[in-house]
Amino acid sequence: MKIDIQSGIPIYLQITEQIKLSVLSGRYRSGDRLPSVRELAVGLRINPNTVVKAYQMLKDEGITDSRPGGGNFVLAQEGGDMTAQSEDIIMKEFQAVIDKAGMLNVSKERINKLFQKILSERKG
Amino acid sequence: MKIDIQSGIPIYLQITEQIKLSVLSGRYRSGDRLPSVRELAVGLRINPNTVVKAYQMLKDEGITDSRPGGGNFVLAQEGGDMTAQSEDIIMKEFQAVIDKAGMLNVSKERINKLFQKILSERKG
Amino acid sequence: MKIDIQSGIPIYLQITEQIKLSVLSGRYRSGDRLPSVRELAVGLRINPNTVVKAYQMLKDEGITDSRPGGGNFVLAQEGGDMTAQSEDIIMKEFQAVIDKAGMLNVSKERINKLFQKILSERKG
Amino acid sequence: MKIDIQSGIPIYLQITEQIKLSVLSGRYRSGDRLPSVRELAVGLRINPNTVVKAYQMLKDEGITDSRPGGGNFVLAQEGGDMTAQSEDIIMKEFQAVIDKAGMLNVSKERINKLFQKILSERKG
DNA sequence: GTGGTCTAGACCACT
DNA sequence: GTGGTCTAGACCACG
Numbered sequence: 032m033k034i035d036i037q038s039g040i041p042i043y044l045q046i047t048e049q050i051k052l053s054v055l056s057g058r059y060r061s062g063d064r065l066p067s068v069r070e071l072a073v074g075l076r077i078n079p080n081t082v083v084k085a086y087q088m089l090k091d092e093g094i095t096d097s098r099p100g101g102g103n104f105v106l107a108q109e110g111g112d113m114t115a116q117s118e119d120i121i122m123k124e125f126q127a128v129i130d131k132a133g134m135l136n137v138s139k140e141r142i143n144k145l146f147q148k149i150l151s152e153r154k155g
Numbered sequence: 156m157k158i159d160i161q162s163g164i165p166i167y168l169q170i171t172e173q174i175k176l177s178v179l180s181g182r183y184r185s186g187d188r189l190p191s192v193r194e195l196a197v198g199l200r201i202n203p204n205t206v207v208k209a210y211q212m213l214k215d216e217g218i219t220d221s222r223p224g225g226g227n228f229v230l231a232q233e234g235g236d237m238t239a240q241s242e243d244i245i246m247k248e249f250q251a252v253i254d255k256a257g258m259l260n261v262s263k264e265r266i267n268k269l270f271q272k273i274l275s276e277r278k279g
Numbered sequence: 280m281k282i283d284i285q286s287g288i289p290i291y292l293q294i295t296e297q298i299k300l301s302v303l304s305g306r307y308r309s310g311d312r313l314p315s316v317r318e319l320a321v322g323l324r325i326n327p328n329t330v331v332k333a334y335q336m337l338k339d340e341g342i343t344d345s346r347p348g349g350g351n352f353v354l355a356q357e358g359g360d361m362t363a364q365s366e367d368i369i370m371k372e373f374q375a376v377i378d379k380a381g382m383l384n385v386s387k388e389r390i391n392k393l394f395q396k397i398l399s400e401r402k403g
Numbered sequence: 404m405k406i407d408i409q410s411g412i413p414i415y416l417q418i419t420e421q422i423k424l425s426v427l428s429g430r431y432r433s434g435d436r437l438p439s440v441r442e443l444a445v446g447l448r449i450n451p452n453t454v455v456k457a458y459q460m461l462k463d464e465g466i467t468d469s470r471p472g473g474g475n476f477v478l479a480q481e482g483g484d485m486t487a488q489s490e491d492i493i494m495k496e497f498q499a500v501i502d503k504a505g506m507l508n509v510s511k512e513r514i515n516k517l518f519q520k521i522l523s524e525r526k527g
Numbered sequence: 528g529t530g531g532t533c534t535a536g537a538c539c540a541c542t
Numbered sequence: 543g544t545g546g547t548c549t550a551g552a553c554c555a556c557g
Contacts, residue, residue: 036470041556056260078557117259118269124252125273128245135241136180139277145242146270149249153263165532191544202534207546215463222284223545224542289541304507326542365507366517372500373521376493383489384428387525393490394518397497401511413547439529450549455531471530472556 034075042077046085055117061107158199166201170209179241185231282323290325294333303365309355406447418457427489433479
């Protein structure tokens with residue numbers, strides 16, 4: 032996990048975001064245990080309270096659960112198809128960029144050209 | 156200009172963002188005068204100080220200049236081609252979304268399919 | 280006369296300052312007529328009201344006087360020795376710079392060295 | 404830190420100026436923490452918002468960085484040698500005074516005489 | 528505790 | 543009329 036302390040994005044949000052992506056992508060599976068609060072705080076050189084806040088948020092959203100014995104675990108995701116959820120996220124972001132391009136008077140054809148250029152540079 | 160007070164995005168940033176886009180898209184041209192602080196504040200139903208903050212940010216970034224008793228004026232933009240600048244912005248945003256899709260293990264072909272679906276729904 | 284509209288220093292102050300210097304240096308002598316308000320405003324491309332304000336200020340300070348018939352004229356300066364006045368101004372400014380150098384922990388010897396370097400580059 | 408509320412110079416500029424000088428002179432070093440907004444506001448008997456404005460200006464100029472919940476910290480200064488920077492500032496100010504003296508028809512020799520007089524009164 | 532944002536309202540300087 | 547500064551005080555997010 033990587034934290035960009037300069038980005039202006041709250042640290043606890045950077046943590047939750049990355050864990051969510053890991054769950055959606057399958058890197059974390061149901062039952063997997065998250066790093067301990069202390070462990071993550073030391074690793075990222077941030078305040079443990081910040082990690083606690085991030086983990087609490089994930090718990091509130093039903094993505095993880097904490098066991099009394101200790102530790103935070105990934106829950107099986109309802110709503111089933113995680114691929115569909117992933118694609119939903121991506122489509123919404125594309126929509127936003129295309130809207131912005133529209134405000135900048137970039138034509139549909141030009142948008143596509145720019146997109147293909149970027150995409151072609153990508154591996155896999 | 157439209158402001159979303161609920162969005163969590165600071166109002167002064169929403170203002171600067173929209174004015175920047177207006178400059179890049181050619182809606183504002185060099186020498187044009189922005190609405191006065193008080194005028195815009197009344198129009199958006201926000202505090203004049205918030206507009207002042209937005210305008211000073213634009214001034215700091217060299218996009219506008221202001222004179223007490225005068226007003227706020229759009230400056231000629233260096234870096235020349237504003238179309239190129241616009242496309243630069245768009246490409247960077249596409250890059251970010253594609254990167255994210257990569258983290259979610261969405262294949263190149265699937266990404267393109269999703270994108271074309273969104274783009275086809277757009278007018279113009 | 281030259282005006283720097285970017286400098287942040289109020290235009291009317293730039294005008295009064297330069298006229299004062301001209302009087303002290305002898306470029307303007309007692310009885311000389313200042314440029315007319317219109318003339319100066321057009322020449323500097325500024326608002327005539329700004330020139331009026333500057334001239335009024337000079338009048339308030341007893342440096343000039345306006346005649347009902349029209350025109351602003353330089354008055355004989357009391358306090359006699361204008362050379363002394365000039366040197367007073369310069370000494371106060373040196374004092375300020377030397378104080379600042381002190382705050383920056385620049386030694387007396389170093390200050391003098393820097394000063395001599397600058398002075399030697401000057402003509403006359 | 405001392406503030407002169409009568410001087411006409413904006414308070415927030417007086418603050419930024421003094422902190423910049425402190426950084427250049429080495430009184431503040433990289434990583435040092437500035438007084439908190441509230442602390443400084445109370446100490447100077449001014450409004451916290453005024454301090455906020457000063458601190459944000461320092462941040463904009465890359466002299467400090469801030470983190471909500473953290474505080475304001477001095478950043479390592481690029482451009483390396485701070486002594487050189489200090490002397491640069493001083494030399495530019497000397498240049499300005501000497502130029503002004505020139506406009507007042509003060510001779511090179513006389514300028515030097517005045518300067519030495521002021522400098523000799525200085526301790527250190 | 529920290530900084531960041533916003534409102535409300537005042538006063539000033541400039542054109 | 544314009545922008546610029548400051549105060550007072552509130553609320554939020556972050557660590």
